[in-house]
Amino acid sequence: MPKLFSEEHELFRDTFRRFLEKEAVPYYAQWEKEREIPRSFWRKLGEQGYLVPWAEERYGGSETDFLYSVVIAEELARVGASLIGVALHNDIVAPYIQSYGTEEQKAAWLPRCVSGEAILAVAMTEPGTGSDLAAVKTTAIRDGDSYIINGAKTFITNGILADLILVVCRTDPDAQPPHRGISLIMVECGTPGFTRGRKLEKMGMHSQDTAELFFENCRVPASNLLGEEGKGFYYLMEKLQQERLIVAIQALAETEVMFEETLEYVKTRTAFGQPIGTFQHNAFKMAEMATELALARNFVENLIRDHMAGQEVVTQVSMAKWWVTEMANRLAYQCQQLYGGYGYMEEYPVARHYRDLRVSAIYAGTNEIMKSIIAKNLGLA
Numbered sequence: 561m562p563k564l565f566s567e568e569h570e571l572f573r574d575t576f577r578r579f580l581e582k583e584a585v586p587y588y589a590q591w592e593k594e595r596e597i598p599r600s601f602w603r604k605l606g607e608q609g610y611l612v613p614w615a616e617e618r619y620g621g622s623e624t625d626f627l628y629s630v631v632i633a634e635e636l637a638r639v640g641a642s643l644i645g646v647a648l649h650n651d652i653v654a655p656y657i658q659s660y661g662t663e664e665q666k667a668a669w670l671p672r673c674v675s676g677e678a679i680l681a682v683a684m685t686e687p688g689t690g691s692d693l694a695a696v697k698t699t700a701i702r703d704g705d706s707y708i709i710n711g712a713k714t715f716i717t718n719g720i721l722a723d724l725i726l727v728v729c730r731t732d733p734d735a736q737p738p739h740r741g742i743s744l745i746m747v748e749c750g751t752p753g754f755t756r757g758r759k760l761e762k763m764g765m766h767s768q769d770t771a772e773l774f775f776e777n778c779r780v781p782a783s784n785l786l787g788e789e790g791k792g793f794y795y796l797m798e799k800l801q802q803e804r805l806i807v808a809i810q811a812l813a814e815t816e817v818m819f820e821e822t823l824e825y826v827k828t829r830t831a832f833g834q835p836i837g838t839f840q841h842n843a844f845k846m847a848e849m850a851t852e853l854a855l856a857r858n859f860v861e862n863l864i865r866d867h868m869a870g871q872e873v874v875t876q877v878s879m880a881k882w883w884v885t886e887m888a889n890r891l892a893y894q895c896q897q898l899y900g901g902y903g904y905m906e907e908y909p910v911a912r913h914y915r916d917l918r919v920s921a922i923y924a925g926t927n928e929i930m931k932s933i934i935a936k937n938l939g940l941a
Contacts, residue, residue, distance in 0.1 A: 564861045565627060573631045579608060580639050588640050591767035592912075595759065597642065599679075599721060605646065606676025612654045619666060620674035626651075626868050633806055637813035641916035642768035644810060645718045649673065652803045653680035653726055656744065660787035660795055669724060669746070681722035683713040683747075683773055684796070690926075693728065693796060694739040698775060700729040702782065707731070707745055709753070709778040715923070719771025720759050723749045727775070728796065731789050739793035744786040753778030764915030801874050804881040804924050805860075805867055811920040812856050815888040818913040819849055822895040829899075842898060849891050856884050875937045882927035885920040892917045 565573070583604055591597050605611050613628050615621025622628075629651045636643040654673050657666060672678035689695045698711025709729055716722075725747045735741025747754055757772030787795055823846060826837030836842055863880055866873045892914045896903035903910050921927045935941045 564864060565631070569627050569631055572628060573635060576610065576632060576635050577638075579610070580635055584639050584643070588642075588767070592640070592642065593766075595761075595766055596720065596769055597645070597767050599676075602646075602676040602679055602721070604676075606674060611646070611676050612650050612670065612674045614650075615654070615658070615670050615674050619670035621670070626864070629806075630809055630864060633809050634813040637810040638817045640767075640912070641810070641814055641920075642765045644765070645679075645721075645768050647806050647810060648682070648717050649680045651806050652799070653682045655799060655802065656682075656726055656786060656795065657746075659799070660744070664783075665746070665786070673724070678723040679718055679721045680724055680726070681716055681718040682726040682728070683716050683719075684728045685713060685715045687712060687714050694737070694742070694793060696728055696730055696742060698727065698729040699733055700727075700731050700743060700745050700780070702731065703779075705782050706779045707782055707785070709745065709747070709775040709780060711775050712757075713773040713775075714757075715760065716771050716773050717923075718769060719773055720756060720769035725749075725773070726786065728792060731792075735790065740790055742792040742796075743789045744792040744795060745780055746784045746786055747775075747778065747780055748784075751778055751780060762919075764912070764918060800925070801872070801877050802867065804877050804930075805863060807920060807924045808860055808877070808880040808884040809864075811885045811888045811917060812853075812860055814913060814917060815884075815891055816853055816857075818892065818895055818910060819853060821909055822846070822898055826898055836898070845894055845898065849894060852887055852891065856880075856887060860884065875934055878930040878933040881924065882921070882930035885917070886927060888917045888920055 583601060602611070609622055610632055613622045613624040613632070614626070616623055632650065633647040636646055654670070657669055661669070669678065673680055684693060686696055686698060689697070698709065698713065700707040700709045709727065711729065713727070727745050727747050729743060729745055730741050731743040732741030753776050755774045755776070757774055760770045760772065762770055826842055826846065827835055829836050837846060860880055863873055863876055866876070896910050896914050899908060899910050902908050905911060932941065
């Protein structure tokens, strides 16, 4: 099978990696302590063409293929999981605007997303709904030329810095079945009635800003409706394939760099007069992890090919999302164990990997939800 990435993609990877080595790597530990990635970093990403690169040239983009997005997502994950907000901006939220927005909406919003002037977020999860998107309670009731939004959202990635938020809400509270009453509405920062709650203190991904959002009689122009009223649930289902694929891509990339760091460590750390990697148990453990990573890389790259070809691979992406993230968590435990007491020290990256990878099995739909999707598509539910 031919290589997934062309020479042009790899040259782009080298250029982007050098950018990150200059603009992110030296500051990342400080960002983690300060619990926020500065807006200035976003603007630098935009200036260099790393935000929404696939957008059409008339909106400021470079019209790149999805593999450029994969490269960006992978290289961000190699620096640190807290940079996941950039991939969410690029390849999870912006595609909704591109696919369902009017020409006026795209012209108003996409150039700002490309430049870094506007940071994107998507507000799906509510305090009482979790993965059950059909049960959202946030309402958006039509009132003349406006919608009045009331409700609360939580665990919102980019929630503190976001300038433009895709809000999943219920425009028809009485719709049956309930998912037919769900719509997508864009809310801009500064809209009266929209407020941010706490910047949530998380177990990991410390510099990734995650927040609560509140809407109290928030009046939004009806022209901010994305797509058709009542079609929101279907739009979400169409886009979740790419979202979950991005999660698998980034979890795999972070696990690969964690393995590389651990391999170097077990080759140089000595005990009982020899490198700890030469002990049979440790050597076998590294061999097992290398094999699992090779299998995961092959599976994910095949899925990327199928996704780019326009195939519906919801079942396979659900498999990748749960299996890769479960593997990532399992390998994080094993790598940390190989470091011994040093693995419990914050000065070693493996401690951060261990914390950061945990949530990959939870967000974008829990792994239990992934298994439910697979079972349903096997005719078992």
